[in-house]
Amino acid sequence: SQQGEEDPQALSIQEGENATMNCSYKTSINNLQWYRQNSGRGLVHLILIRSNEREKHSGRLRVTLDTSKKSSSLLITASRAADTASYFCATEGGGYQKVTFGTGTKLQVIP
Amino acid sequence: DAGVIQSPRHEVTEMGQEVTLRCKPISGHNSLFWYRQTMMRGLELLIYFNNNVPIDDSGMPEDRFSAKMPNASFSTLKIQPSEPRDSAVYFCASSLPGTGGWEQYFGPGTRLTVT
Numbered sequence: 001s002q003q004g005e006e007d008p009q010a011l012s013i014q015e016g017e018n019a020t021m022n023c024s025y026k027t028s029i030n031n032l033q034w035y036r037q038n039s040g041r042g043l044v045h046l047i048l049i050r051s052n053e054r055e056k057h058s059g060r061l062r063v064t065l066d067t068s069k070k071s072s073s074l075l076i077t078a079s080r081a082a083d084t085a086s087y088f089c090a091t092e093g094g095g096y097q098k099v100t101f102g103t104g105t106k107l108q109v110i111p
Numbered sequence: 112d113a114g115v116i117q118s119p120r121h122e123v124t125e126m127g128q129e130v131t132l133r134c135k136p137i138s139g140h141n142s143l144f145w146y147r148q149t150m151m152r153g154l155e156l157l158i159y160f161n162n163n164v165p166i167d168d169s170g171m172p173e174d175r176f177s178a179k180m181p182n183a184s185f186s187t188l189k190i191q192p193s194e195p196r197d198s199a200v201y202f203c204a205s206s207l208p209g210t211g212g213w214e215q216y217f218g219p220g221t222r223l224t225v226t
Binding site for chain 1: 144153156167202212213216
């Protein structure tokens with residue numbers, strides 16, 4: 001079963017614009033992770049935020065976590081055509097190492 | 112580092128045949144996960160191992176599916192007999208403890224088509 005629900009399901013933006021994706025989940029977590037999947041490839045880990053953190057940065061990525069609302073957001077600044085991919089949130093908790101993936105947001109960055 | 116290796120990359124088989132998917136995790140990783148991805152159901156965790164021991168197989172759809180990890184460098188996922196609804200991309204991932212959690216490293220996947 002999927003714990004996370006991403007919003008929007010699909011997003012199309014121009015190169016250089018910022019992209020924001022949201023993730024909502026249902027149960028308590030130890031941490032939340034974001035992954036990217038390029039078409040036809042496996043998922044690639046982007047960033048992990050712990051349940052006691054509110055914000056984290058990595059390069060052009062900014063992740064926020066609001067455990068009171070059970071939600072997270074991923075912001076990609078100054079998007080590039082190479083950012084075109086599907087993005088998944090994944091929650092860890094409720095079982096030893098068990099990570100549950102959301103439904104994903106399909107991002108298209110138009111050059 | 113070669114990353115997680117999966118074979119075959121593509122498999123086409125007829126209904127009723129046995130299918131075996133293989134995975135070699137990253138050296139030093141002590142956890143291994145099998146996922147299935149379809150358009151309808153998204154990414155589903157089938158089973159995961161820690162130190163070669165199955166920890167949670169609640170995602171295995173039915174008795175036709177079985178998984179083994181005989182040693183730290185090899186795992187198999189077997190479907191017998193296969194059915195058309197098993198058609199999907201199967202991913203293997205391995206992980207190691209990171210700061211605050213377990214980051215997973217995915218293989219390229221095996222695209223299975225059952226006709």
